[in-house]
Amino acid sequence: MSDDDRVFKALADPTRRFLLDRLLVRDGRTLTELESELEMTRFGVMKHLRVLEDAGLVVTRRSGREKLHFLNPVPIRLIHDRWIDKFTERQLSALADLKAELEGKA
Amino acid sequence: MSDDDRVFKALADPTRRFLLDRLLVRDGRTLTELESELEMTRFGVMKHLRVLEDAGLVVTRRSGREKLHFLNPVPIRLIHDRWIDKFTERQLSALADLKAELEGKA
DNA sequence: TTGACATGTGACCAATAGGTCACCTATCTT
DNA sequence: AAGATAGGTGACCTATTGGTCACATGTCAA
Structure with a gap:
């Protein structure tokens, strides 16, 4: 799959666009914080964040036991x-x- | 499904982006003409054009037995x-x- | 008017995507 | 050390999607 395709596919889901929207307001958020704004288990949110990361739309940094998510x-x-x-x-x-x-x- | 969502989902498929690309070069094309540029049966192309039309990205006009496709x-x-x-x-x-x-x- | 052409429909199938869960590891706190 | 906290993995299920096909309708041209 091409890079373009990954980005387009990542943008195709409303939950993922919501996540990008939240990160646009303020990024550096943890999975747990993002999860709390969605009616979905942690695992669903994790999968979506993974798709965004694979598309390069989100970059992450570990800080202790937390994983911080930034917009790219x-x-x-x-x-x-x-x-x-x-x-x-x-x-x-x-x-x-x-x-x-x-x-x-x- | 929201209008936005339809558009994002329509853009998520490479075949559909290819179709938009061809129509950008020159629109008013028929299904048969568009089909000839793809390694896919007519039915597959029809479905893709339908998705693009539902998203409002393509508008159509009948002309006799042909259906012409235009970019919007x-x-x-x-x-x-x-x-x-x-x-x-x-x-x-x-x-x-x-x-x-x-x-x-x- | 008959055959070729352009498009349409619904059933159908395989692959992918969205989501949950049981279970696991690493880190922080006291 | 031990409980609580944050995140990770793989199996699993279901719904959606991409694609094909048999069949059917409308239109053009000789």
């Missing part, structure tokens, strides 16, 4: 730059075309 | 604006912090 925005930035931009640009040019068309008719 | 960049733009931006901005501010830190040490 780089992969999402790459996806954005080399994939999503193409589509949003297209929309802008479509708007420009529409504008030109309307002005031509006026 | 709006949903991806919305995702971008209200979700991805937050992460890429964070990266930029992290870079700014790093820059400030380096300059402070110099």
Whole structure:
């Protein structure tokens, strides 16, 4: 599986997007803290965090018996730059075309 | 399932991203034409196009016995604006912090 | 009008993903 | 040392997903 694919797949699950959202507010959180905000056992959250880590969206650091989770925005930035931009640009040019068309008719 | 979720899930499959890519180059294509570029039966491609259509990423128009597929960049733009931006901005501010830190040490 | 063409539907199957659990190790605290 | 705390592993189950196929409908062209 490609890196891109891992990132897209990681983003496809709402629980994982929720986790990223929480880490965006404040990162360096532990598994236990993240678990407390979800209606799911610790094991489910662990699996999701693992997927995020494999995709490079989350990086971790051990501190004693705790594992701290940090956000890494780089992969999402790459996806954005080399994939999503193409589509949003297209929309802008479509708007420009529409504008030109309307002005031509006026 | 929320609209956002449909879009994220639709983007999670490489075949579907490939289809969007082809439509980005030139849209208004038929199922048969799109099928010819993939190592998959017509039925598989149909299912993928259906997912893209349900997510609003592709819109279609019938023309005789053909069904033409067009790209709709709006949903991806919305995702971008209200979700991805937050992460890429964070990266930029992290870079700014790093820059400030380096300059402070110099 | 008949045959070829383009698409559609529902059943079906295998693989993957989401989630839980029993059990385990490492670390902290007193 | 011992209980409590934080995290980890592998087996397991179920639902979802990706893909195919038999069959069917609508449309075009000779």
